């Protein structure tokens with residue numbers, strides 16, 4: 001069967017594939033600590049009750065027709081107030097585009113800016129940028145982020161690549177690392193982008209920045225979220241924000257997201273999405289409009305949600321610190337944000353109790369699953385080298401009562417290695 005070049009060359013999400021395999025094993029009765037998915041177990045982390053009630057009510061009131069392509073005016077007004085109140089960002093309703101979550105906005109943004117062969121810069125490990133660049137047949141300019149920078153790209157990492165590039169994909173707090181930009185580093189990146197754009201003539205395409213801040217409400221322990229336009233107002237013409245309720249309100253299946261950015265770009269994204277039809281459902285738009293006006297409910301939800309996520313991240317992090325102190329080849333980056341912990345499990349070359357050698361990182365991943373029932377996503381699924389010993393551990397489905405037994409099982413599995 002001959003199909004399009006795009007469909008024949010598109011690689012499915014590695015994470016979704018891995019998650020599927022693990023779910024299969026769970027269905028067959030295995031007990032697995034499944035920390036692979038960037039999603040929530042709704043039994044542990046339900047959406048805000050007030051939002052749930054508003055959605056049910058909106059369907060009862062029959063808000064079931066097509067929404068306007070750019071999102072309902074009242075929701076864009078609510079998002080405008082929300083961005084101002086919570087982040088100090090001032091965007092008018094014509095500088096806000098609503099869609100069914102972050103993904104369609106990212107897709108439309110790549111489509112609106114990048115032509116075939118255009119240089120797109122993104123760091124690895126990072127979430128799905130490789131796939132979006134593939135969609136637009138862009139030229140992948142991949143920057144390897146370093147462990148010493150908590151796997152966040154730096155201005156120095158990006159600088160050698162920016163001449164002729166049209167797009168930089170940034171994400172903070174970052175999936176998969178759960179780490180964030182420091183103020184000074186993001187300032188340096190912004191200054192570099194502004195300078196590069198001043199250098200370009202009006203007939204040249206500018207250098208745009210996608211700033212994906214899906215997790216920005218979820219920061220811990222004094223970590224502050226910074227964004228390009230707040231740090232450097234000259235970034236405004238070149239910055240397009242991606243945001244949604246998917247992660248901040250555990251609402252991955254509810255499907256409402258928004259972009260903030262220059263009206264001319266958002267209009268093109270809207271035109272692209274009008275053919276895809278990836279609008280947020282009318283009832284959900286109605287419900288979110290009402291929910292975003294309920295500041296006490298938002299604040300109460302976020303306080304609780306953040307503390308539950310942070311407790312899990314911190315306990316697992318401390319467990320890894322202890323294992324390291326006991327002499328095992330593991331490490332973890334102190335949690336900063338989101339629902340992710342970056343861990344290192346460096347066991348290539350060790351021998352199992354049966355005398356089998358763990359020859360590759362993929363052998364290590366299988367060993368963890370077999371012996372510790374621990375399922376985590378290797379950084380290579382996010383574009384890092386296949387040999388990278390780093391992993392993403394997601395706590396969105398983590399039961400607190402399982403943390404100690406998981407760490408104990410991991411300790412036993414590590415102890416058995418020679």
Ligand SMILES: Cc1ncc(COP(=O)(O)O)c(C=O)c1O
Nearest residue numbers: 038101102103127175214244246
């Ligand atoms: C950094 C980042 N951006 C965007 C998305 C997409 O979110 P949505 O579910 O709203 O499409 C995700 C989801 O995993 C993500 O981690």
